[in-house]
Amino acid sequence: MAGLLGVGEGGGQGGPAGLCQNPFGQLRHRLENEGCLPPLNMQGQALTSLPQGAHELDCGSLVGRAEVLGGLLLILGVSDAVVDAIMGWEPGKSARMRRRYQHLTSRVLKDTADRVGGLLWGNGPMQAPGSAVHGAGRSPVPAELMVYIARLGERRVSFRHREHAAEVVMQWSEDWPDRTAEVEEWDCRHWEREGPGGVRAIRNGMAERAVVFHARALFLPSGERETTGLPDGWSVPAWDFETDAYTDRPSAWRTVRLPGAGQEVEASARGTNTLAVEKAFAEACAQAVDRARNPGKYGDADEWQPARASPSLM
Structure with missing residues (x-):
């Protein structure tokens, strides 16, 4: 980690040779010179105060500086898994950091990526290691x-x-x-x-997103409600490209007879309004009871009906 940040093994700042060999060290050095990060003395202590607005992160500490560089990698579009591997973080930390920065506008992210990319790689064709995207100005x-x-x-x-x-x-x-x-x-x-x-x-x-509320119950042919051990209701977020899970309707319900020997009838309801879903679910359950007891009424009767005895066989 020390080599990645451009810091020598003894805790001091890496020399010019070390910075030339390490692009992350070069980035740190350039950011220090431009006043974006406080420089370190030979004991690794901050020589200057943090820039205004940077009080949330101790950039003068090794951990703080690692988070700064990790954040820059995320802004540049490097994938979470690669950032975790480069920074030596446990899996998932990059995803948490990305959510921390989600208030930043795309314009800010793009401008930051352009400026930091120029500091780190110049105008050449090189791009961030493991990046899934091409930096602005470098894509052909x-x-x-x-x-x-x-x-x-x-x-x-x-x-x-x-x-x-x-x-x-x-x-x-x-x-x-x-x-x-x-x-x-x-x-x-x-x-x-x-x-x-x-x-x-x-x-x-x-894309459109909604929190969809669900309710479900099973009824036996006798009309009694079957005990499943599962919750009657739950909710999940869904996007409009998840066609099997998304709806923008306040509520909708249905009943269906399930295949198999048990011939249970399922009552289900879903929608974006929890009170409307509760009301719809009550209607679905009422129909499910009637459907369970009267399969012919809903077209659920078996195709193989009992045959009438022939008079010649009686």
């Missing part, structure tokens, strides 16, 4: 031909604007902290060839 593809992908586990959702993909990724990480999420940049032609849905799937606006 014009911005209007780029597609920004919210990669949510195995799912990829494409957006025309980067801020929309970034917002989905940040909210997804907060909703599901144990699942991976990051922003990718694709050439539009590459997405057209290999992306799910092709160009038609690229979104020009922000």
